[in-house]
Amino acid sequence: MPFGYTKHLEDQGKSQGTVAGYLKTIDMFFVYLDSVYGKQKEIYEISPKDIKGFLEAKLASGNEVKTVNKHLTILKGFFDYLWKIGKAPIDPAVKIPRYKVGEEKPSILMYEDLLDILPQVIHNPDYNSLRKTIFILAIKGLRSSEFQIPKENVIDKNNIIEIMLKKHVVRLEGIEAEEFLSYYFEAQLNGSNYLFITRKHDDSIVPVENMSIYMHLNVISNDYDFPTKLTLNSIRHAYAYYLYTKERMTIEQIGNKLGIESESAANLVKTSQERHRKGKELLEIEAENIVE
Structure with missing residues (x-):
């Protein structure tokens, strides 16, 4: 140091x-x-x-x-x-308070809301192709490790992009495919065999790390006023809930969609239902307090 x-x-x-x-x-x-x-x-x-x-x-x-x-x-x-020692003209951390463990706040992340803002994110002139592409893949339910995509795993099939992950394939069409390709061509010059990278402070390049992904999701969370911070985990749970309740997919179909075993898919759906129920209850309690 x-x-x-x-x-x-x-x-x-x-x-x-x-x-x-x-x-x-x-x-x-x-x-x-x-x-x-x-x-x-x-x-x-x-x-x-x-x-x-x-x-x-x-x-x-x-x-x-x-x-x-x-x-x-x-x-x-x-x-x-x-x-x-005189290396910093001011201390930027001195007045930052510690976080308090506050009361649980009501928050329900609905997958429909992610779909609604997708066009806005893609057309946001302040966002680069990297941020847009991370969001596009995040709402496909990818885990952080699945963002470590070798460039050779991307296949262009006449306006349909196929991304070969370890246990399943993600397909992009239309404007999603166009935006992805825009970033894909930029990434050819990133000095790595991976599509997404993290450039370390010492200038070394590694496959993308969690912090790089969450930084972009955090910006989107703030810009579009989501009730809770966007994380890959929260998006994945919202996606599972949507596939089960709105798309009426079976547990096996959801497992195939996300590249996981049926038992894992069942646990994911169960947890997503519990999160939705808990968030809904908190919202109802808050509404009652406002009325009173």
């Missing part, structure tokens, strides 16, 4: 395991910045907004509040150190 921070931690008596944990958080933060800005940010350019965005992305990816607060504590210590 630059600026002698590793030695500073060791001088404080931190164990090797603790130091490694601190450095991992700091590295994840800079990877997040690289993903957001497409370049390395100088220390003096880092703002409180950047730190808050990183923490929100960790929450969106499923991290518990206590884990996110731990990340915040580590970043506070790091930027306090940089400020004290």
Whole structure:
């Protein structure tokens, strides 16, 4: 770690395991910045907004509040150190409060809402092809590991795109296929055999990591005012609920659609139903409180 921070931690008596944990958080933060800005940010350019965005992305990816607060504590210590040695003109983390474990808020993510905003996302002039393509594939129920797609697994069949995943095939047509191809051609120059990548802070390239995906979903969540943060997990559950209740698919058909065993599909549908029921109950309670 630059600026002698590793030695500073060791001088404080931190164990090797603790130091490694601190450095991992700091590295994840800079990877997040690289993903957001497409370049390395100088220390003096880092703002409180950047730190808050990183923490929100960790929450969106499923991290518990206590884990996110731990990340915040580590970043506070790091930027306090940089400020004290004169490497940062201000401390961007000093006034950021810790997250509180609040009361559960009503939130139901409906797949129909994702379908409704799909055209808006695709035609959003402020979004690049990468963000649009991530959203297109996210609403197909992909898990994070399934975004690690070798370029050779993409097949163009006369306006129909087939993406060969390990256990199933995703097909795109029409405007979805057009947008995907736009990104696919751009990705030919990304210096990797993979379609989606994460460029690390040291300029190394690896298959896309969770944080890179969730950063884009987090932006869409905020821009389109979803009741809950969009995550691959929440989208997948909303998709399963939609296939079962609206498309009237059987458990076996849903399993084939998502590339999972029937037992896993049954558990997914069951969990999605429980989430929907719980969210609906919370909304009803909130409505009653408003009336009273």
